[in-house]
Amino acid sequence: MTLTPSRRLALSIAVSSALSAAPATLMAAGFYIQTQGASGLGRAHAGDVAVASNASTIYFNPAGMTRLKGNELQAGVHLLMPNSEVNQRSTQIPGRDSSNPYDPTPVPNLYWAQQYSDRVWLGFGLSAPFGLKNEYNDNFFARYDSLESDLRVLNLQPSIAFELTDRISIGGGLDLQYADATLRSATPDPAGLNPDTDGKFELEGDNWDVGFNIGMLFDLSDATRLGIHYREGVTHTLQGTATATLSTNDPLRAQVGDTIVQGGQADLKLPDIASIGIRHRFSDRWTGLAQYTWFNWSNFDEIRIQLPQGNEQVLEQNYRNSYALAVGAEYAMNPRWTLRGGIQYDQTPTQTNGRGTRTPDGDRTWFSFGASYARSERFTFDLGYSYIHIASEDLDITRSFNGTHINMQGTTKGHVHVLSAAMRYHF
Numbered sequence: 126m127t128l129t130p131s132r133r134l135a136l137s138i139a140v141s142s143a144l145s146a147a148p149a150t151l152m153a154a155g156f157y158i159q160t161q162g163a164s165g166l167g168r169a170h171a172g173d174v175a176v177a178s179n180a181s182t183i184y185f186n187p188a189g190m191t192r193l194k195g196n197e198l199q200a201g202v203h204l205l206m207p208n209s210e211v212n213q214r215s216t217q218i219p220g221r222d223s224s225n226p227y228d229p230t231p232v233p234n235l236y237w238a239q240q241y242s243d244r245v246w247l248g249f250g251l252s253a254p255f256g257l258k259n260e261y262n263d264n265f266f267a268r269y270d271s272l273e274s275d276l277r278v279l280n281l282q283p284s285i286a287f288e289l290t291d292r293i294s295i296g297g298g299l300d301l302q303y304a305d306a307t308l309r310s311a312t313p314d315p316a317g318l319n320p321d322t323d324g325k326f327e328l329e330g331d332n333w334d335v336g337f338n339i340g341m342l343f344d345l346s347d348a349t350r351l352g353i354h355y356r357e358g359v360t361h362t363l364q365g366t367a368t369a370t371l372s373t374n375d376p377l378r379a380q381v382g383d384t385i386v387q388g389g390q391a392d393l394k395l396p397d398i399a400s401i402g403i404r405h406r407f408s409d410r411w412t413g414l415a416q417y418t419w420f421n422w423s424n425f426d427e428i429r430i431q432l433p434q435g436n437e438q439v440l441e442q443n444y445r446n447s448y449a450l451a452v453g454a455e456y457a458m459n460p461r462w463t464l465r466g467g468i469q470y471d472q473t474p475t476q477t478n479g480r481g482t483r484t485p486d487g488d489r490t491w492f493s494f495g496a497s498y499a500r501s502e503r504f505t506f507d508l509g510y511s512y513i514h515i516a517s518e519d520l521d522i523t524r525s526f527n528g529t530h531i532n533m534q535g536t537t538k539g540h541v542h543v544l545s546a547a548m549r550y551h552f
Contacts, residue, residue, distance in 0.1 A: 156257035156276060156484055157396075157420070159449075160203045161185065161234055163545035166509035167495015168453030169467030172414025174340060175352030175402040179507075179549055180236035183250040185400075186340035186354040187284040187296030190246035194551070196239040201507070201547030203232045209259075209539035211485050211520070213266045218318040218531060220266030223482075226259035243288075248298070250282035255304075255395060257484060263311070264320040267482045267533040270522045272325075273309035274483040278302055278361075278395070282338070297339035304361040304393055305331040308483070312369065313526055328389060330365030348406040358397040358424060364390045390431050396474075397421035412455040414467070420447045422474035443479035447472040451491070466494040477519045485537035487516040495545070502551065509545040 160166050162181030165173045176182075177189025180199040207227040213220065238248040255278035261268065284298030312324035340354035367389035402416035422444045453467025469491035480486065495509030517538035524531050 156255050158232055158254055158256055160232065160543055160545060161252050161254065163201050163507035163509045163547035164495065164497055166511055166543060166545045167465040167493055168414055168455065169451045169469035169491040169493040169511065171416050171451035171453030171467045172402045172404045173416060174354045174400045175350050175404040176414060177342060180238040180248065183236045183238060183248040183282060183284050184252055186342065186352045187248060187286050187298050188294040188340045188342040189352065190238045190248050190286040190296060191288040191294040192342065193238055196552050198550045199236045199547055201234050201545060203543060203545040205230045205232060206542040207539060209485050209537060211267065211482055211535055211537045213535050215534040218266065220268060220320065221264050223261050223265055226261050230258060232256065246286040248284040250284065252280045254278060254280050267522060267535065268311040268320065268323065269313060269524050269531050270481050270533060271310050271483045273307065275307040278304045292344040294342040297337065300336040300338060300356065300359060302336065302359050303333050304363060306363055306393065313529065313531065324369065324371045327368045328365065330363030330390065332361040332363050334359050334361050350404045352402050354400045356398045358395045358421060361393040362390055363393055394425045396424060410457045414453045416451045418449040420474065422446055443476050444474045445476065447474040461499045463497040465496065468492060477521050480518060480520055481522050482520065485539065487518040487537065490514045505549040507547040511543040513541040513543065515539040
């Protein structure tokens with residue numbers, strides 16, 4: 126139906142208010158997916174940038190292709206099984222604690238590496254390095270912060286590596302990324318904070334953009350190898366539609382169910398990531414690995430929301446740079462079987478006054494183990510498992526709707542089980 130200018134203005138204000146709240150807590154370590162190789166998961170990703178033992182090195186450090194034994198095609202899948210509790214501590218609104226908002230989610234990847242000449246290797250990677258999907262019940266106490274979040278980032282990575290000397294290699298590639306997001310939350314009824322009469326807001330958008338990554342590999346000795354890698358943080362401007370349905374008691378509604386759909390956009394800033402790792406062979410059977418990774422989350426300094434009418438809102442964020450530290454080991458039991466394990470500490474970039482329910486994140490501790498089985502000269506199978514403990518953290522969320530400030534306080538804790546399997550074909 127046709128809306129009068131005053132009603133359309135009121136609906137536009139509702140869209141703008143909800144849009145400003147919706148992605149405000151989207152960014153967190155909670156949706157960076159480190160698991161891009163089954164063998165790496167088995168050692169908690171210790172030494173990923175240095176080990177260069179299979180084609181997944183294309184993602185972690187393309188320079189490692191120069192150390193592969195022959196050409197390789199690798200296909201893998203990783204089953205993420207998150208569990209999270211978000212409990213109410215203090216709030217102005219009626220509502221309930223959350224049940225687990227996550228479902229088990231498979232994450233695939235594919236890598237191909239081939240030697241082109243004596244000193245040049247070519248490769249291609251297909252991965253999903255960022256992703257998030259959760260959904261809360263409509264009577265969730267923090268529903269004005271979020272009800273549903275669905276983010277997927279697909280990364281296509283053509284890569285090349287050069288062996289500069291027998292001990293030094295360099296490699297890099299493009300990151301051709303597609304990002305797609307759906308964000309949904311409730312909007313309050315002016316007559317009262319009641320989930321039965323709440324309005325709804327939904328933002329859908331997508332975008333293609335490009336970044337790069339580069340790495341180097343140094344064989345310091347026959348036993349020790351050092352790797353470094355940098356991946357640029359891509360900024361996606363998600364463009365799509367913003368849909369608002371006002372509450373049933375809103376005095377400006379022409380009839381129950383009126384909505385407005387208009388264009389909208391919001392920036393999604395992914396972090397720069399820099400890693401340094403080492404691999405050292407203590408004997409023919411034992412190998413030790415370690416890695417330090419730095420995440421430049423501070424480049425997520427603001428969210429800039431734009432609507433067609435020229436309305437713009439800038440929301441300051443409170444994210445800090447973070448790091449992950451991992452140590453692990455591998456044991457070559459015999460020519461066919463290799464066993465591995467590792468531990469990682471992964472610091473969250475979120476802080477109490479910036480943490481929300483879209484990614485209820487905390488400091489993480491990984492406990493991992495895995496194995497590889499060489500079935501023949503051509504086929505190798507990798508398996509990995511991680512248990513990730515997510516520390517309990519506080520939530521203190523304030524959202525504003527047409528000048529009304531709503532505060533939601535709670536606590537969050539959780540854990541994740543990850544199962545990985547990959548098949549490698551050598552040709």
